[in-house]
Amino acid sequence: ETGVTQTPRHLVMGMTNKKSLKCEQHLGHNAMYWYKQSAKKPLELMFVYSLEERVENNSVPSRFSPECPNSSHLFLHLHTLQPEDSALYLCASSRQGARRNEQYFGPGTRLTVT
């Protein structure tokens, strides 16, 4: 248990569906991240939020839309996805500005697009 929870843990969706992934951190951190991990590939950073503002967007397609309503919650809204978007989506949080800046990861959401 890392203090970062993600729901749902597994999601199967069709290409025309709209769904959302949710992340919540209970660590008092001020930065949150979305990563994507496809099969046999390294983790790819998608989005970074610091103090609830998006500070990084790594050329992610617009069919992925992040939302950070407060420092404890992060969402990833999904619409009209492609089969190649099937992957493990990981959320992480950290305390930026602190001497120790390690990131704590949630368990991930395993997404399958059919």
Next chain:
Amino acid sequence: DAKTTQPPSMDCAEGRAANLPCNHSTISGNEYVYWYRQIHSQGPQYIIHGLKNNETNEMASLIITEDRKSSTLILPHATLRDTAVYYCIVSGNQGGKLIFGQGTELSVKP
């Protein structure tokens, strides 16, 4: 691209020390060395990090060479539960951005 080089896989006998090497020859003066691991189908787990001095915590030891161009993560008494992919990452401590490479797949065998 990741700024570190790690062997793709290693084996270790249960109860023995696992020594995982990492090369980071282009590390800059303000970058730290971080180690994470990822057990199959779980989120990565922070292990340890350091700047230039050797570090030790309850999970592992980190040995950084004097020129900072390489480091070694040491798991002193590996167990089967230490089987995972281990990632060595260099990052500025304030930036929070981690770039993951392929890591080293450590298999601890009985």
